[in-house]
Amino acid sequence: MDCLRAExxxxxxxxxxxxxxxxxxxxHHTLDVVEQALSLAEAEGITDAAELTLLRTAALYHDAGFLTTYQGHEVAGCELARQVLPRFGYTPPQIELIAELVLATRMPxxxxxxxxxxxxxxxxxxxLGRPDFWPISQTLYDELxxxxxxxxxxxxxxxxxDFLSSHRYWTSTATARRETQKLARLAEVRQQLAQF
Structure with a gap:
């Protein structure tokens, strides 16, 4: 499995x-997700090199489906991974795990x-729980x-x-790092909405 060539x-x-x-x-979003995934993995105690490679590859390919479609981009990204990753030494079980990780990011x-x-x-x-929430959320608003x-x-x-109210972080690390600030952003959004 040659992650550098896949990247x-x-x-x-x-x-x-x-x-x-x-x-x-x-x-920029893909690169941010790669960085955050590896940071979370380290904090969550993931040390196995193969697991880290699979996670990094999934992060790199998680939005690659946008190359061909907007709706259903996760499925398209999995199809792309199945097409190209074998040439970089990924086995079918490894590729299916990467696809599983990518599909997990579908909303909800x-x-x-x-x-x-x-x-x-x-x-x-x-x-959602970072200081750059507002400028990043503006880019999503503009895109939509x-x-x-x-x-x-x-x-x-x-x-x-609605999204911030129903969202949850899945790891204890992300919860500890981001939940408090996410709730602060939720309060700010509610305040803005009340002004309309």
Missing amino acids: AYILPQLRQHLSSTLFYHGL QNPGTRHLARILCDADLDY TLRGLMTDETAWLQLQV
């Missing part, structure tokens, strides 16, 4: 072929009990609005309230 394949694809209107789901997230899936899900939505998936700011704020 060397996918990063230029994302850099060159993702739509420039993916203001949220661009290459459903990682089950698999630790790596829980880590990837938390890495994918790490920003451009596609006709968001009608106005009031609807967006209500969606944010």
Whole structure:
């Protein structure tokens, strides 16, 4: 399993072929998820090199489906992984595990009990409890609005309230790192919504 070659394949694809209107789901998001997944894995005590490689690969490919589709991009990303990862020495069971991790990030997230899936899900939505929540959420609003998936700011704020209220972190590390600030962002969104 040659993660460096798998990475060397996918990063230029994302850099060159993702739509420039993916203001949220661009290459920067993928790189952030990789960084957060590895940070969470370390804090969660994942030391097995093969597990870390599988997690890193899943993070790199988790939004690669946006290369071909917007709706159902997770499934498209799994199809891409099944096509390209064998040439980098990944076995069918390893690729299916990567696909399982990618599919766990679909909304609403459903990682089950698999630790790596829980880590990837938390890495994918790490920003919810970070100081850069507001600028990042604005990019998602802009991305959805451009596609006709968001009608106005009031609807967006209500969606944010609903999403933040129902969201949970799946690992103890992410909960400890991000939950308090996520709840603070929820209070801020509620305050903004009340002003409309």
